[in-house]
Amino acid sequence: MINVALLGTCDTKLDELLFLREAIQENPNVAVTLIDVGRHETRHEAIDYPHAKLVQSYGNGQDVSELPRGEVIKTMASYATKLVKELFNRGDGTHIYGIISAGGSGGTSLTAAVMRDALPIGFPKMIVSTVASGDTGPIVEETDITLMYSVVDVAGLNQVLRTVLSNAGAAIAGMACSYASRRTASASVSKKRVGITMFGVTTPAVDAIRKHLESNYDVETYVFHATGHGGKAMERLVREGALDAVLDLTTTEVCDHLTGGVMSAGETRLQAAAKSGIPNVVSVGATDMSNFGPRNSVPERYRLRKLYEHNPVVTLMRTSEQEATEVGDFVAAQLRQHAQDPKMIEVWLPQGGISMIATPDGPFADAAADAAMFKAIKDGLAGSNIEIKEDTRDINDASFARDIAEALMDKLRRYSKYE
The missing domain is CATH 3.40.50.12030 (Uncharacterised protein family UPF0261, NC domain)
Known part of the structure; x- marks a missing residue:
């Protein structure tokens, strides 16, 4: 099974993330690892790495809920970066072959930092974002993050957002499968x-x-x-x-x-x-x-x-x-x-x-x-x-x-x- 990491703030975007999770898993060869990078703890059986586990295992266990918004973004991004690096480097069946997120400006800033810092160029990275049609330089920087404009806010499912998220889910699933097949190919670089x-x-x-x-x-x-x-x-x-x-x-x-x-x-x-x-x-x-x-x-x-x-x-x-x-x-x-x-x-x-x-x-x-x-x-x-x-x-x-x-x-x- 090919694993895709899904990052998101489950305390504010859980319904949208669960819909995106299902869209990705429409591809029968793809599974999803859902990582909660939100400010507050959210309980749901689909969350593989809840807020508390991320803070305890990859941070110092501090309560981030009272920190200023900017500090929460930096702190949770640093914890998630450690986890995503680990998932990328694992040699077992939990190794990831793609990563995706969906959110507004704060979530985009957080997950983009994780993608830039944890993963190499060439690894499939995608963000569905409300700010994807503006100045995207600070988001992408020198990496190959794929951005998809959400058109409407990622705040409640509707026909437009479902369509966008469905397209994004199919896209990252296809990208991950393609990346996995290239990664396992035996051909070596000669030039x-x-x-x-x-x-x-x-x-x-x-x-x-x-x-x-x-x-x-x-x-x-x-x-x-x-x-x-x-x-x-x-x-x-x-x-x-x-x-x-x-x-x-x-x-x-x-x-x-x-x-x-x-x-x-x-x-x-x-x-x-x-x-x-x-x-x-x-x-x-x-x-x-x-x-x-x-x-x-x-x-x-x-x-x-x-x-x-x-x-x-x-x-x-x-x-x-x-x-x-x-x-x-x-x-x-x-x-x-x-x-x-x-x-x-x-x-x-x-x-x-x-x-x-x-x-x-x-x-x-x-x-x-x-x-x-x-x-x-x-x-x-x-x-x-x-x-x-x-x-x-x-x-x-x-x-x-x-x-x-x-x-x-x-x-x-x-x-x-x-x-």
Whole structure:
């Protein structure tokens, strides 16, 4: 039997959760493990992990009923995360192959945290939510949670909600069965898995790198759009052991982190591959820019800066000389401080242009800013045993793309794990 975990606040959503449970079990090959993450204890024979058991076995036994709502969500999420990790790792018949929840904003926040923290990318995750049609970035973040809008509130069964929950139940059951069949397949991964970061202004380079690697080597490439969540997703896959090497061509998310742009991947960007010790070739693609929304959304302090409308919803701001120095300092510090094996890291500096629009005569051409960043990187990595390649070509030059791809393959061939 294939098990699916169903998370929910049974003190407020029991009828809806029981209906969803039955919808999932319409598939005769699927069973449900119902986990109560509510504030108060609820008694029902269908609940496999009641509130009290979750608090006693996976928490410290404290009474959460009087805590503020936000604290309840964080506390119950931490307890459920421990349980779900255990259910995922079990080798017996209670191992889970999918997870689903249904609820409002609070329940969505709680169960999304559990799914993000307890389960790897690729594991079936679904949330039926009242907030699934809004800004879903904080819910999904860098994971692959599937969201289904509930249309009506998850507050009393009616024809619309029954239809939505029935569809969701059938969907997660099918996803779990598919995942189980793939998980038990005997075929092993043979191709080396290479992560590459890309932005619109580095697309020609990434296309050339991808084609070169996949045409000449037993390699499968994973291209990540450097929009904040893209960088986080790549680094999550590195931590999960799902990538064998990284060609971090486009590190533009660092600019957004430092300037308050809308596509930051946070303060830990560049750490995962360095810490893992896997082959890691880094460049500075699109670090000539920070990203904002429509032109009228650019912060007042930046209104007089050099701006470029990439499209109606994305406005780019040229990195200043001071900001470029800060970007270089950040890149060097992250690599130097977190390198498990400095010889597996290499940094390429394309002096002919760091993006499609930063080449000579381009709208973001600024040789002084680029030189400041290059100097900060070189100074910051001096004596680190991390090799730096200074190249006169621009980042989208076809021969540059080929050579940086070969540099990664050279490290991958020398990586002891694959000798």
